Amino acid sequence: MTPAFEVRDLSVHYDGACALAGVSLDMPALAISVVLGPSGCGKSSFLLALNRLSETIPGCRTTGRIRLFGHPLEGYTGGENELRRRVAMIFQHPVVFPLSIRRNLAIPIIEHFGHARSEIEARMETALRDVGLWEEVKDRLDAPATALSGGQQQRLCLARALALEPHALLLDEPTSALDPFAAGHVEALLRDLRSRLSLVLVTHNLAQARRLADEVALFWVRDGCGFLCESAPADRFFAAPQSDVARSYLAGRMG
Ligand SMILES: Nc1ncnc2c1ncn2[C@@H]1O[C@H](COP(=O)(O)OP(=O)(O)OP(=O)(O)O)[C@@H](O)[C@H]1O
Numbered sequence: 001m002t003p004a005f006e007v008r009d010l011s012v013h014y015d016g017a018c019a020l021a022g023v024s025l026d027m028p029a030l031a032i033s034v035v036l037g038p039s040g041c042g043k044s045s046f047l048l049a050l051n052r053l054s055e056t057i058p059g060c061r062t063t064g065r066i067r068l069f070g071h072p073l074e075g076y077t078g079g080e081n082e083l084r085r086r087v088a089m090i091f092q093h094p095v096v097f098p099l100s101i102r103r104n105l106a107i108p109i110i111e112h113f114g115h116a117r118s119e120i121e122a123r124m125e126t127a128l129r130d131v132g133l134w135e136e137v138k139d140r141l142d143a144p145a146t147a148l149s150g151g152q153q154q155r156l157c158l159a160r161a162l163a164l165e166p167h168a169l170l171l172d173e174p175t176s177a178l179d180p181f182a183a184g185h186v187e188a189l190l191r192d193l194r195s196r197l198s199l200v201l202v203t204h205n206l207a208q209a210r211r212l213a214d215e216v217a218l219f220w221v222r223d224g225c226g227f228l229c230e231s232a233p234a235d236r237f238f239a240a241p242q243s244d245v246a247r248s249y250l251a252g253r254m255g
């Protein structure tokens with residue numbers, strides 16, 4: 001199967017300072033690829049490059065090549081908005097609009113699919129059911145989204161992304177701001193989504209990585225610049241890491 005992402009010699013600089021250099025990596029479709037590594041090794045910068053959000057950051061410059069399901073990212077047909085719908089990003093802190101739960105979903109659905117009211121309602125319900133939120137919010141769709149708990153807000157963000165039928169999800173520490181119960185809920189959801197989506201998950205939580213990863217990439221920092229230290233299928237990475245850095249990291253001695 002064509003990989004979801006084929007990354008070749010990717011480098012990211014901010015105002016000329018290196019954040020990440022020379023990353024080449026394939027991430028398979030319909031799988032969870034987990035990115036690990038210490039703070040500042042370029043994990044978020046890597047994710048941002050995968051749907052070209054990095055282009056929106058002042059001073060950020062990326063070089064190298066990325067193919068998405070076999071197609072070059074630079075010439076993505078439909079432009080950046082279409083790309084970011086197909087390759088959606090979920091951040092550590094849920095970013096809900098300060099509007100009702102309903103409007104949080106309706107606005108992007110209308111923008112992408114038009115105005116048929118029955119279709120909007122149906123897509124909204126499906127997306128909320130997808131993330132296990134429907135029963136919790138169906139009677140208060142007009143309440144402010146900001147009144148939801150952190151875990152519910154994160155699931156609303158996931159629902160908003162899913163409503164637009166993405167092919168891939170980029171998740172930057174999506175559970176690190178949540179309590180263990182809410183985090184478990186999101187984890188279960190990610191595990192289910194793997195059958196229909198390609199996921200790239202940045203996490204600092206090794207136990208979570210062990211539970212979820214199909215593939216692992218370990219980034220590290222050398223002379224202030226991040227690089228890919230090791231990548232492998234998860235079983236192999238956890239059972240038989242190849243590098244001293246990976247062995248130390250897994251043993252909790254570094255990073
Ligand atoms: N907007 C920015 N402007 C300038 N430098 C940045 C910017 N974003 C990131 N950097 C720098 O790029 C490097 C990599 O940062 P990045 O956020 O990608 O690391 P990270 O692995 O995600 O770290 P963390 O685990 O703390 O989230 C760091 O040195 C950081 O200071």
Ligand SMILES: [Mg+2]
Nearest residue numbers: 043044045172
């Ligand atoms: Mg980060």
